[in-house]
Amino acid sequence: MVLIFLRSLIFNVVFYLNTVLWCVIGLPTYLMPRGGIIWVAKTWSKTSVWLFTLICNVKVEYRGLDRIPEGPLLVASKHQSAWETFALMPFFDEPLFILKRELTRIPFFGWYLVKAQMIALNRKAGGRALLEMMRRARDEVRRGRQLIIFPEGTRRPVGAPPDYKVGVSQIYVSCGVTCLPVALNSGLFWPRHRFLRYPGTLVVEFLEPIPAGLARDEFTARVSSVIETASNRFAQEGRDEQERLMGFSAS
Template sequence: MIFLRSLIYQVLFYALLVFWILVAIPTLPLPPRFFMSVAKMWGTSSIWLMRVVCNTKFEIRGRERIPDGPLIVASKHQSMWETFALLQFFDWPLFIYKKELGRIPFFGWYLIKSKMIEVDRKGGVRALMDMSKRAAVAIQGGRQLIIFPEGTRRPVGAPPDYKSGVAQIYAMSNEPCLPVALNSGLFWPRRTFLRYPGTIVVEFLPPLPAGMDRKEFLPLLAERIEEATDRLVAEGRAEQAEIFGRVPDVAVKER
Protein backbone atom coordinates (compact mmCIF):
# COMPACT_ATOMS: atom_id res chain seq x y z
CA MET A 1 0.00 0.00 0.00
CA ILE A 2 2.86 2.42 0.80
CA PHE A 3 4.41 1.71 -2.59
CA LEU A 4 1.15 2.38 -4.42
CA ARG A 5 0.34 5.54 -2.45
CA SER A 6 3.87 6.82 -2.98
CA LEU A 7 3.67 6.18 -6.72
CA ILE A 8 0.34 8.00 -6.97
CA TYR A 9 1.72 10.93 -4.97
CA GLN A 10 4.84 11.11 -7.13
CA VAL A 11 2.76 11.39 -10.30
CA LEU A 12 0.31 13.90 -8.82
CA PHE A 13 3.09 15.95 -7.21
CA TYR A 14 4.75 16.64 -10.56
CA ALA A 15 1.40 17.15 -12.27
CA LEU A 16 0.61 19.73 -9.60
CA LEU A 17 3.99 21.38 -10.16
CA VAL A 18 3.28 21.70 -13.89
CA PHE A 19 -0.16 23.12 -13.08
CA TRP A 20 1.27 25.86 -10.86
CA ILE A 21 4.03 26.64 -13.38
CA LEU A 22 1.33 27.31 -15.95
CA VAL A 23 -0.78 29.30 -13.48
CA ALA A 24 2.25 31.49 -12.74
CA ILE A 25 2.88 32.49 -16.37
CA PRO A 26 0.71 35.64 -16.13
CA THR A 27 2.85 36.81 -13.18
CA LEU A 28 5.98 37.16 -15.34
CA PRO A 29 5.29 40.81 -16.30
CA LEU A 30 3.99 41.63 -12.80
CA PRO A 31 5.94 42.55 -9.63
CA PRO A 32 7.81 39.55 -8.09
CA ARG A 33 5.46 39.23 -5.12
CA PHE A 34 2.69 38.01 -7.43
CA PHE A 35 4.79 35.01 -8.41
CA MET A 36 5.74 34.39 -4.79
CA SER A 37 2.04 34.13 -3.90
CA VAL A 38 1.70 31.36 -6.50
CA ALA A 39 4.82 29.62 -5.17
CA LYS A 40 3.34 29.59 -1.67
CA MET A 41 0.11 28.08 -3.00
CA TRP A 42 2.14 25.38 -4.71
CA GLY A 43 3.82 24.59 -1.39
CA THR A 44 0.62 24.40 0.63
CA SER A 45 -1.18 22.36 -2.04
CA SER A 46 1.71 19.87 -2.15
CA ILE A 47 1.52 19.45 1.63
CA TRP A 48 -2.25 18.90 1.38
CA LEU A 49 -1.76 16.34 -1.39
CA MET A 50 0.75 14.39 0.70
CA ARG A 51 -1.71 14.21 3.56
CA VAL A 52 -4.58 13.04 1.35
CA VAL A 53 -2.61 10.46 -0.63
CA CYS A 54 0.09 9.27 1.79
CA ASN A 55 -1.53 10.10 5.16
CA THR A 56 1.51 12.21 6.01
CA LYS A 57 0.43 15.01 8.32
CA PHE A 58 2.24 18.22 9.20
CA GLU A 59 2.72 19.90 12.58
CA ILE A 60 4.30 23.29 13.15
CA ARG A 61 5.78 24.37 16.48
CA GLY A 62 7.15 27.73 17.59
CA ARG A 63 5.51 29.81 14.89
CA GLU A 64 5.22 32.67 17.37
CA ARG A 65 9.03 32.83 17.44
CA ILE A 66 9.27 34.02 13.83
CA PRO A 67 10.34 37.68 13.93
CA ASP A 68 9.08 40.22 11.42
CA GLY A 69 11.33 41.78 8.83
CA PRO A 70 14.82 40.86 7.59
CA LEU A 71 15.87 37.39 8.67
CA ILE A 72 18.12 34.40 8.04
CA VAL A 73 16.19 31.14 8.33
CA ALA A 74 18.72 28.34 8.92
CA SER A 75 16.99 25.00 8.51
CA LYS A 76 17.96 21.37 8.88
CA HIS A 77 17.79 19.72 5.45
CA GLN A 78 16.71 16.08 5.26
CA SER A 79 14.29 16.09 2.34
CA MET A 80 12.96 17.95 -0.68
CA TRP A 81 9.87 18.63 1.44
CA GLU A 82 11.23 21.66 3.30
CA THR A 83 12.27 23.40 0.07
CA PHE A 84 8.62 24.19 -0.63
CA ALA A 85 6.93 23.70 2.76
CA LEU A 86 8.72 26.58 4.50
CA LEU A 87 7.69 29.21 1.94
CA GLN A 88 4.27 29.81 3.49
CA PHE A 89 5.68 31.10 6.80
CA PHE A 90 7.57 34.10 5.45
CA ASP A 91 6.48 37.33 3.83
CA TRP A 92 9.20 37.68 1.18
CA PRO A 93 11.31 34.47 1.19
CA LEU A 94 14.61 34.12 -0.62
CA PHE A 95 16.68 31.11 -1.72
CA ILE A 96 20.19 30.62 -3.06
CA TYR A 97 20.23 28.43 -6.18
CA LYS A 98 22.80 26.86 -8.48
CA LYS A 99 23.48 28.95 -11.59
CA GLU A 100 22.56 26.02 -13.86
CA LEU A 101 18.96 26.03 -12.60
CA GLY A 102 18.46 29.49 -14.04
CA ARG A 103 18.73 28.04 -17.56
CA ILE A 104 15.68 25.79 -17.16
CA PRO A 105 12.70 27.21 -19.12
CA PHE A 106 9.97 28.65 -16.91
CA PHE A 107 11.54 27.33 -13.67
CA GLY A 108 14.69 29.40 -14.23
CA TRP A 109 12.66 32.38 -15.36
CA TYR A 110 10.71 32.30 -12.11
CA LEU A 111 13.91 32.11 -10.06
CA ILE A 112 15.22 35.20 -11.82
CA LYS A 113 11.84 36.96 -11.66
CA SER A 114 11.57 36.47 -7.88
CA LYS A 115 15.13 37.80 -7.46
CA MET A 116 16.59 34.68 -5.91
CA ILE A 117 20.38 34.62 -5.47
CA GLU A 118 22.34 32.52 -7.94
CA VAL A 119 25.75 31.03 -7.17
CA ASP A 120 28.32 29.57 -9.53
CA ARG A 121 29.70 26.64 -7.56
CA LYS A 122 32.59 26.37 -10.01
CA GLY A 123 33.54 29.98 -9.43
CA GLY A 124 35.59 29.33 -6.29
CA VAL A 125 35.97 31.62 -3.29
CA ARG A 126 35.32 34.80 -5.26
CA ALA A 127 31.92 33.55 -6.46
CA LEU A 128 30.95 32.50 -2.94
CA MET A 129 31.93 35.89 -1.52
CA ASP A 130 29.93 37.66 -4.23
CA MET A 131 26.93 35.46 -3.45
CA SER A 132 27.23 36.22 0.27
CA LYS A 133 27.32 39.98 -0.40
CA ARG A 134 24.25 39.86 -2.64
CA ALA A 135 22.38 37.70 -0.12
CA ALA A 136 23.26 40.09 2.71
CA VAL A 137 22.00 43.08 0.70
CA ALA A 138 18.74 41.26 -0.10
CA ILE A 139 18.20 40.39 3.57
CA GLN A 140 18.87 43.96 4.66
CA GLY A 141 16.27 44.99 2.08
CA GLY A 142 13.61 43.11 4.04
CA ARG A 143 13.76 39.54 2.73
CA GLN A 144 13.95 36.26 4.65
CA LEU A 145 16.74 34.01 3.40
CA ILE A 146 15.90 30.31 3.76
CA ILE A 147 19.25 28.54 3.82
CA PHE A 148 20.36 25.00 4.58
CA PRO A 149 23.65 25.37 6.49
CA GLU A 150 24.86 21.86 5.62
CA GLY A 151 24.56 22.65 1.93
CA THR A 152 22.68 19.52 0.89
CA ARG A 153 20.21 16.95 2.20
CA ARG A 154 21.65 14.87 5.00
CA PRO A 155 20.48 11.37 5.98
CA VAL A 156 18.51 11.12 9.20
CA GLY A 157 20.99 10.53 12.02
CA ALA A 158 24.07 11.46 9.97
CA PRO A 159 26.81 13.45 11.74
CA PRO A 160 26.24 17.21 11.27
CA ASP A 161 28.29 18.96 8.60
CA TYR A 162 27.68 22.70 8.90
CA LYS A 163 29.41 24.97 6.38
CA SER A 164 30.80 28.42 7.08
CA GLY A 165 28.68 30.12 4.40
CA VAL A 166 25.74 30.79 6.71
CA ALA A 167 28.07 32.43 9.25
CA GLN A 168 29.52 34.63 6.50
CA ILE A 169 26.06 35.83 5.42
CA TYR A 170 25.04 36.30 9.06
CA ALA A 171 28.07 38.51 9.74
CA MET A 172 27.64 40.55 6.56
CA SER A 173 23.88 41.10 6.91
CA ASN A 174 23.92 41.88 10.66
CA GLU A 175 20.39 40.47 11.00
CA PRO A 176 18.96 37.78 13.34
CA CYS A 177 18.96 34.08 12.49
CA LEU A 178 16.04 31.71 13.08
CA PRO A 179 17.14 28.06 13.56
CA VAL A 180 14.72 25.40 12.27
CA ALA A 181 14.62 21.73 13.28
CA LEU A 182 12.55 19.03 11.57
CA ASN A 183 12.15 15.30 10.98
CA SER A 184 10.98 15.26 7.36
CA GLY A 185 13.58 12.68 6.32
CA LEU A 186 11.67 9.96 8.16
CA PHE A 187 8.60 10.45 5.98
CA TRP A 188 10.10 11.72 2.71
CA PRO A 189 13.55 10.06 2.66
CA ARG A 190 16.12 11.20 0.14
CA ARG A 191 16.95 9.02 -2.88
CA THR A 192 13.65 7.14 -2.87
CA PHE A 193 10.14 7.95 -4.03
CA LEU A 194 8.56 6.23 -1.01
CA ARG A 195 6.47 8.48 1.26
CA TYR A 196 5.57 7.22 4.72
CA PRO A 197 2.51 7.98 6.86
CA GLY A 198 3.00 9.86 10.11
CA THR A 199 3.58 13.45 11.18
CA ILE A 200 6.30 15.70 9.82
CA VAL A 201 7.16 18.16 12.57
CA VAL A 202 8.86 21.49 11.97
CA GLU A 203 9.99 23.52 14.97
CA PHE A 204 11.09 27.14 14.84
CA LEU A 205 13.62 27.63 17.62
CA PRO A 206 14.48 30.84 19.54
CA PRO A 207 16.20 33.29 17.17
CA LEU A 208 19.89 34.07 17.51
CA PRO A 209 20.31 37.86 17.73
CA ALA A 210 22.32 39.87 15.24
CA GLY A 211 25.87 40.79 16.11
CA MET A 212 27.24 37.55 17.59
CA ASP A 213 30.84 36.66 16.90
CA ARG A 214 31.07 34.29 13.92
CA LYS A 215 33.13 31.78 15.90
CA GLU A 216 30.38 31.58 18.51
CA PHE A 217 27.47 31.76 16.09
CA LEU A 218 28.04 28.65 13.97
CA PRO A 219 28.64 26.15 16.83
CA LEU A 220 25.62 27.51 18.73
CA LEU A 221 23.43 27.33 15.62
CA ALA A 222 24.47 23.73 14.96
CA GLU A 223 23.97 22.75 18.60
CA ARG A 224 20.44 24.14 18.77
CA ILE A 225 19.33 22.65 15.46
CA GLU A 226 20.86 19.23 16.12
CA GLU A 227 19.50 18.88 19.66
CA ALA A 228 15.98 19.77 18.57
CA THR A 229 16.20 17.62 15.42
CA ASP A 230 17.30 14.59 17.45
CA ARG A 231 14.26 15.08 19.68
CA LEU A 232 11.87 15.38 16.73
CA VAL A 233 13.41 12.35 15.01
CA ALA A 234 12.95 10.30 18.19
CA GLU A 235 9.28 11.36 18.26
CA GLY A 236 8.89 10.43 14.62
CA ARG A 237 10.48 7.01 15.07
CA ALA A 238 8.16 6.32 18.01
CA GLU A 239 5.15 7.25 15.85
CA GLN A 240 6.38 5.01 13.05
CA ALA A 241 6.84 2.15 15.47
CA GLU A 242 3.21 2.55 16.54
CA ILE A 243 1.98 2.60 12.94
CA PHE A 244 4.10 -0.23 11.55
CA GLY A 245 5.10 -2.15 14.67
CA ARG A 246 8.70 -1.24 13.75
CA VAL A 247 10.71 1.57 12.16
CA PRO A 248 10.52 1.28 8.31
CA ASP A 249 13.61 -0.18 6.64
CA VAL A 250 14.44 2.99 4.68
CA ALA A 251 14.39 5.10 7.84
CA VAL A 252 16.73 2.63 9.55
CA LYS A 253 19.20 2.85 6.64
CA GLU A 254 19.25 6.63 6.98
CA ARG A 255 20.86 6.40 10.41
Protein backbone atom coordinates in the same frame (compact mmCIF):
# COMPACT_ATOMS: atom_id res chain seq x y z
CA MET B 1 4.11 -1.85 2.23
CA VAL B 2 1.91 -2.28 -0.85
CA LEU B 3 -0.33 0.56 0.36
CA ILE B 4 2.71 2.75 1.01
CA PHE B 5 4.00 2.03 -2.50
CA LEU B 6 0.66 2.89 -4.10
CA ARG B 7 0.32 6.10 -2.09
CA SER B 8 3.88 7.08 -2.98
CA LEU B 9 3.27 6.43 -6.67
CA ILE B 10 0.08 8.48 -6.69
CA PHE B 11 1.68 11.32 -4.77
CA ASN B 12 4.76 11.54 -6.99
CA VAL B 13 2.60 11.72 -10.11
CA VAL B 14 0.21 14.27 -8.59
CA PHE B 15 3.07 16.35 -7.15
CA TYR B 16 4.64 16.88 -10.57
CA LEU B 17 1.28 17.49 -12.21
CA ASN B 18 0.56 20.11 -9.57
CA THR B 19 3.94 21.71 -10.25
CA VAL B 20 3.22 21.88 -13.98
CA LEU B 21 -0.22 23.35 -13.26
CA TRP B 22 1.20 26.19 -11.17
CA CYS B 23 3.94 26.83 -13.73
CA VAL B 24 1.16 27.45 -16.26
CA ILE B 25 -0.90 29.54 -13.85
CA GLY B 26 2.17 31.62 -13.10
CA LEU B 27 2.80 32.68 -16.70
CA PRO B 28 1.12 36.11 -16.32
CA THR B 29 3.45 36.95 -13.44
CA TYR B 30 6.26 37.54 -15.96
CA LEU B 31 4.52 40.86 -16.62
CA MET B 32 3.92 41.62 -12.93
CA PRO B 33 6.10 42.77 -10.02
CA ARG B 34 8.02 40.12 -8.06
CA GLY B 35 5.15 39.73 -5.59
CA GLY B 36 3.11 37.91 -8.23
CA ILE B 37 5.48 34.98 -8.61
CA ILE B 38 6.08 34.88 -4.85
CA TRP B 39 2.32 34.41 -4.37
CA VAL B 40 2.28 31.62 -6.96
CA ALA B 41 5.26 29.91 -5.29
CA LYS B 42 3.63 30.06 -1.86
CA THR B 43 0.35 28.71 -3.19
CA TRP B 44 2.14 25.87 -5.01
CA SER B 45 3.92 25.11 -1.73
CA LYS B 46 0.68 25.00 0.27
CA THR B 47 -1.07 22.75 -2.25
CA SER B 48 1.96 20.44 -2.43
CA VAL B 49 2.08 20.07 1.36
CA TRP B 50 -1.69 19.46 1.42
CA LEU B 51 -1.42 16.74 -1.24
CA PHE B 52 1.44 15.12 0.68
CA THR B 53 -0.60 14.97 3.88
CA LEU B 54 -3.75 13.79 2.10
CA ILE B 55 -2.26 11.09 -0.10
CA CYS B 56 0.61 9.79 2.03
CA ASN B 57 -1.18 9.82 5.40
CA VAL B 58 1.27 12.33 6.91
CA LYS B 59 0.29 14.80 9.58
CA VAL B 60 2.39 17.98 9.70
CA GLU B 61 2.77 19.61 13.09
CA TYR B 62 4.16 23.16 13.21
CA ARG B 63 5.56 24.42 16.49
CA GLY B 64 6.87 27.82 17.54
CA LEU B 65 5.00 29.87 14.95
CA ASP B 66 4.84 32.74 17.44
CA ARG B 67 8.65 32.92 17.40
CA ILE B 68 8.87 33.99 13.74
CA PRO B 69 10.10 37.62 13.67
CA GLU B 70 8.90 40.11 11.10
CA GLY B 71 11.16 41.89 8.64
CA PRO B 72 14.72 41.02 7.53
CA LEU B 73 15.72 37.57 8.69
CA LEU B 74 18.13 34.69 8.23
CA VAL B 75 16.34 31.32 8.48
CA ALA B 76 18.69 28.38 9.16
CA SER B 77 16.92 25.05 8.69
CA LYS B 78 17.85 21.42 9.14
CA HIS B 79 17.91 19.74 5.71
CA GLN B 80 16.84 16.10 5.45
CA SER B 81 14.42 16.12 2.53
CA ALA B 82 13.16 17.92 -0.55
CA TRP B 83 10.09 18.77 1.54
CA GLU B 84 11.55 21.78 3.36
CA THR B 85 12.87 23.33 0.15
CA PHE B 86 9.31 24.43 -0.60
CA ALA B 87 7.25 23.88 2.56
CA LEU B 88 8.83 26.72 4.58
CA MET B 89 8.07 29.47 2.05
CA PRO B 90 4.50 30.34 3.12
CA PHE B 91 5.64 31.39 6.58
CA PHE B 92 7.66 34.34 5.29
CA ASP B 93 6.65 37.50 3.43
CA GLU B 94 9.59 37.68 1.00
CA PRO B 95 11.35 34.28 1.00
CA LEU B 96 14.78 34.14 -0.61
CA PHE B 97 16.94 31.12 -1.48
CA ILE B 98 20.53 30.59 -2.61
CA LEU B 99 20.58 27.89 -5.28
CA LYS B 100 22.87 26.46 -7.91
CA ARG B 101 22.81 28.33 -11.21
CA GLU B 102 21.88 25.23 -13.20
CA LEU B 103 18.37 25.31 -11.73
CA THR B 104 17.67 28.66 -13.37
CA ARG B 105 18.10 27.02 -16.79
CA ILE B 106 15.13 24.68 -16.33
CA PRO B 107 12.36 25.89 -18.67
CA PHE B 108 9.60 27.81 -16.87
CA PHE B 109 10.60 26.67 -13.36
CA GLY B 110 14.06 28.18 -13.66
CA TRP B 111 12.70 31.33 -15.27
CA TYR B 112 10.42 31.77 -12.27
CA LEU B 113 13.45 31.54 -9.98
CA VAL B 114 15.03 34.40 -11.89
CA LYS B 115 11.79 36.40 -11.78
CA ALA B 116 11.59 35.87 -8.01
CA GLN B 117 15.15 37.24 -7.76
CA MET B 118 16.60 34.19 -6.08
CA ILE B 119 20.39 34.10 -5.76
CA ALA B 120 21.97 31.75 -8.31
CA LEU B 121 25.48 30.53 -7.44
CA ASN B 122 27.95 29.42 -10.07
CA ARG B 123 29.89 26.80 -8.13
CA LYS B 124 32.60 26.62 -10.78
CA ALA B 125 33.48 30.31 -10.57
CA GLY B 126 35.36 30.03 -7.28
CA GLY B 127 35.93 32.78 -4.74
CA ARG B 128 34.63 35.62 -6.88
CA ALA B 129 31.22 33.95 -7.17
CA LEU B 130 31.08 33.40 -3.40
CA LEU B 131 31.83 37.06 -2.74
CA GLU B 132 29.12 38.13 -5.18
CA MET B 133 26.67 35.69 -3.56
CA MET B 134 27.49 37.11 -0.13
CA ARG B 135 26.98 40.68 -1.35
CA ARG B 136 23.64 39.88 -2.95
CA ALA B 137 22.43 37.99 0.11
CA ARG B 138 23.33 40.91 2.36
CA ASP B 139 21.65 43.45 0.10
CA GLU B 140 18.46 41.44 -0.38
CA VAL B 141 18.08 40.69 3.33
CA ARG B 142 18.65 44.31 4.28
CA ARG B 143 15.85 45.23 1.87
CA GLY B 144 13.52 43.20 4.07
CA ARG B 145 13.66 39.67 2.65
CA GLN B 146 13.94 36.41 4.60
CA LEU B 147 16.89 34.27 3.45
CA ILE B 148 16.19 30.54 3.95
CA ILE B 149 19.42 28.55 4.03
CA PHE B 150 20.43 25.00 4.88
CA PRO B 151 23.64 25.23 6.93
CA GLU B 152 24.79 21.72 6.01
CA GLY B 153 24.57 22.58 2.32
CA THR B 154 22.87 19.38 1.22
CA ARG B 155 20.33 16.86 2.48
CA ARG B 156 21.59 14.68 5.33
CA PRO B 157 20.10 11.30 6.29
CA VAL B 158 18.22 11.15 9.57
CA GLY B 159 20.72 10.43 12.33
CA ALA B 160 23.80 11.30 10.26
CA PRO B 161 26.53 13.30 12.05
CA PRO B 162 25.98 17.06 11.54
CA ASP B 163 28.14 18.84 8.97
CA TYR B 164 27.62 22.60 9.30
CA LYS B 165 29.49 24.66 6.71
CA VAL B 166 31.37 27.88 7.46
CA GLY B 167 29.23 29.72 4.91
CA VAL B 168 26.27 30.05 7.26
CA SER B 169 28.28 31.98 9.84
CA GLN B 170 29.75 34.20 7.12
CA ILE B 171 26.29 35.03 5.84
CA TYR B 172 25.05 35.65 9.39
CA VAL B 173 27.86 38.12 10.09
CA SER B 174 27.54 39.79 6.68
CA CYS B 175 23.78 40.27 6.89
CA GLY B 176 23.80 41.45 10.48
CA VAL B 177 20.24 40.30 11.22
CA THR B 178 18.45 37.89 13.54
CA CYS B 179 18.70 34.18 12.73
CA LEU B 180 15.70 31.86 13.14
CA PRO B 181 16.80 28.20 13.58
CA VAL B 182 14.43 25.50 12.29
CA ALA B 183 14.42 21.87 13.42
CA LEU B 184 12.49 19.05 11.75
CA ASN B 185 12.28 15.32 11.05
CA SER B 186 11.11 15.36 7.41
CA GLY B 187 13.65 12.73 6.33
CA LEU B 188 11.60 10.02 8.02
CA PHE B 189 8.63 10.67 5.74
CA TRP B 190 10.20 11.94 2.50
CA PRO B 191 13.68 10.35 2.56
CA ARG B 192 16.36 11.62 0.20
CA HIS B 193 16.99 9.55 -2.94
CA ARG B 194 13.97 7.34 -2.26
CA PHE B 195 10.69 6.82 -4.06
CA LEU B 196 8.60 5.85 -1.04
CA ARG B 197 6.80 8.34 1.22
CA TYR B 198 6.05 7.10 4.73
CA PRO B 199 3.14 7.91 7.09
CA GLY B 200 3.47 9.54 10.49
CA THR B 201 3.78 12.96 12.11
CA LEU B 202 6.24 15.33 10.47
CA VAL B 203 7.33 17.92 13.04
CA VAL B 204 8.72 21.37 12.24
CA GLU B 205 9.69 23.74 15.03
CA PHE B 206 10.76 27.35 14.70
CA LEU B 207 13.21 27.69 17.57
CA GLU B 208 14.21 30.70 19.66
CA PRO B 209 15.69 33.40 17.40
CA ILE B 210 19.42 34.05 17.70
CA PRO B 211 20.17 37.78 17.85
CA ALA B 212 22.59 39.49 15.48
CA GLY B 213 26.08 40.39 16.63
CA LEU B 214 27.56 37.07 17.78
CA ALA B 215 31.06 36.05 16.72
CA ARG B 216 31.21 33.42 13.96
CA ASP B 217 32.36 30.53 16.13
CA GLU B 218 29.83 31.35 18.84
CA PHE B 219 27.02 31.55 16.30
CA THR B 220 27.97 28.27 14.60
CA ALA B 221 28.13 26.44 17.93
CA ARG B 222 24.80 27.85 19.04
CA VAL B 223 22.81 27.33 15.85
CA SER B 224 24.09 23.78 15.34
CA SER B 225 23.43 22.84 18.96
CA VAL B 226 19.81 23.98 19.08
CA ILE B 227 18.92 22.58 15.65
CA GLU B 228 20.54 19.19 16.24
CA THR B 229 19.12 18.76 19.75
CA ALA B 230 15.55 19.42 18.63
CA SER B 231 15.84 17.51 15.34
CA ASN B 232 17.22 14.43 17.10
CA ARG B 233 14.32 14.54 19.54
CA PHE B 234 11.79 14.78 16.70
CA ALA B 235 13.52 11.94 14.85
CA GLN B 236 13.12 9.66 17.85
CA GLU B 237 9.48 10.66 18.20
CA GLY B 238 8.93 9.87 14.52
CA ARG B 239 10.72 6.50 14.70
CA ASP B 240 8.65 5.46 17.70
CA GLU B 241 5.45 6.38 15.88
CA GLN B 242 6.48 4.53 12.71
CA GLU B 243 7.30 1.42 14.70
CA ARG B 244 3.80 1.53 16.17
CA LEU B 245 2.23 2.11 12.75
CA MET B 246 4.27 -0.27 10.61
CA GLY B 247 6.66 -2.21 12.78
CA PHE B 248 9.76 -0.62 11.26
CA SER B 249 11.62 2.67 10.96
CA ALA B 250 11.86 4.37 7.55
CA SER B 251 15.30 5.81 8.36
